[in-house]
Amino acid sequence: QLQLQGSGPGLVYPSETLSLTCTVPGVSISRSSYYWGWIRQPPGKGPEWIGSISSSGSTYYKSSLKSRVIITVDTSKNQFSLKVNSVTAADTALYYCVRHDGTVIRGGIVDYWGQGTLVTVSS
Amino acid sequence: EIVMTQSPATLSMSPGERATLSCRASQGVSSKLAWYQQKPGQAPRLLIYGASTRATGIPARFSGSGSGTEFALTISSLQSEDFAVYYCQQYNNWFALSFGGGTKVEIK
Numbered sequence: 001q002l003q004l005q006g007s008g009p010g011l012v013y014p015s016e017t018l019s020l021t022c023t024v025p026g027v028s029i030s031r032s033s034y035y036w037g038w039i040r041q042p043p044g045k046g047p048e049w050i051g052s053i054s055s056s057g058s059t060y061y062k063s064s065l066k067s068r069v070i071i072t073v074d075t076s077k078n079q080f081s082l083k084v085n086s087v088t089a090a091d092t093a094l095y096y097c098v099r100h101d102g103t104v105i106r107g108g109i110v111d112y113w114g115q116g117t118l119v120t121v122s123s
Numbered sequence: 124e125i126v127m128t129q130s131p132a133t134l135s136m137s138p139g140e141r142a143t144l145s146c147r148a149s150q151g152v153s154s155k156l157a158w159y160q161q162k163p164g165q166a167p168r169l170l171i172y173g174a175s176t177r178a179t180g181i182p183a184r185f186s187g188s189g190s191g192t193e194f195a196l197t198i199s200s201l202q203s204e205d206f207a208v209y210y211c212q213q214y215n216n217w218f219a220l221s222f223g224g225g226t227k228v229e230i231k
Contacts, residue, residue, distance in 0.1 A: 046210055047159075047167065049220035060218040063124065096166055100217070106172070108214025109157055113166035 002027055004114035006097045012121050018084040020117055022097030029078050030055045035102040036080045038071065039110070040093035047096075053080055054102060087121045094118050125149055125213050127223035135231040138201050144226045146194040146211035155215040158187055158196045161225075162207045170209075171196065198228075206230050 008020035022036070029036060037052030051061035053071045061069050065084070073080040084091060097114040101107050126149040136142050146156065154174040159167035169178045171187040174194060184199040198205055211223040 046224040047212075047222045049222070052220075062219065100214075100220075108155070108212075108217025108220050109169065109172045110159075110167075110212070110220075111169055111178075113168075116166055 002099065002112045004097045004099065004112055006095065006114040006117040008095075008117055008119070010118055010120060012087050012091075012119060013123055014088055014121055015086055018082070018087050018091060018119055018121070020082045020095055020097070020119070021079055022081070022114060023077070023079050024099075025078065027078070028075075029073070029080065030075045033102050035100050035107075036073065037098050037100055037110075038082045039096045039098050039113075040091075041096065041116075042090075042093040048093075050082065050084075052100065089121050092119065092121045124219055125152060125216060125221050127211055127213055127221050129209075129211060129223035129226050131226060132224070133227045133229060135229050136201055137231045138203060140201050142198040142201055142205075142228055144196040144209055144228070146189075146196070146223055148192045148194075148213055151191045152213040152215035154190045155213060155217075156187070156189070156194050157212045157214060158185075159210045159212065160205075160207050161210065167210060201228070 005023045012018045035052040038050040039047045041047045053059045070083045094116040096116045098110045099112040100110045128147045130145045156174045158171040161167040175187045186197045208225045208227045
């Protein structure tokens with residue numbers, strides 16, 4: 001059973017940078033058919049896709065967040081990471097690291113989710 | 124961005140009843156529609172993909188239908204463990220995934 005383990009600070013000050021890392025133990029994230037991504041969920045609301053990255057480093061971001069978001073991958077550590085800069089209270093949410101299919105037919109189906117990391121933006 | 128709209132926001136049902144949840148896409152997504160179930164304190168779980176294909180281990184009482192812009196998730200006979208929030212998600216443009224706002228199925 002694949003596990004995704006997200007980690008990072010639970011409190012970020014306004015205007016600063018949110019940084020989270022997801023580790024995938026026991027499975028090589030280099031497998032080319034999958035993408036690794038971040039989805040957030042504000043309290044009481046639906047999930048919002050932030051962006052995804054392939055094992056080779058190709059990235060795709062939600063258009064409204066693109067100017068503030070960077071997703072990177074470190075296959076040697078079996079980790080991928082999220083940075084969101086210039087955060088505001090609107091970035092307060094439960095942040096999930098996820099795996100989704102990257103094939104033509106099934107691309108975008110999210111089959112594994114991490115446990116979620118609650119990030120609060122507040123002074 | 125494709126906007127996904129779910130209705131109703133809340134469905135009050137009794138165990139054993141049949142529940143039908145709706146999802147509408149702002150533009151056609153073919154059959155590239157998935158449904159997820161989320162229980163309190165848990166991450167969403169994949170139920171249905173391809174609009175109508177059940178994911179591994181999902182009971183047959185869950186079924187999905189639709190294509191284009193109109194979709195439905197039906198739970199044929201609600202069990203106690205089915206009371207949860209359900210989300211639809213389009214992946215027709217999987218470089219810009221989007222989710223609906225959810226339907227909460229609660230005990231009447």
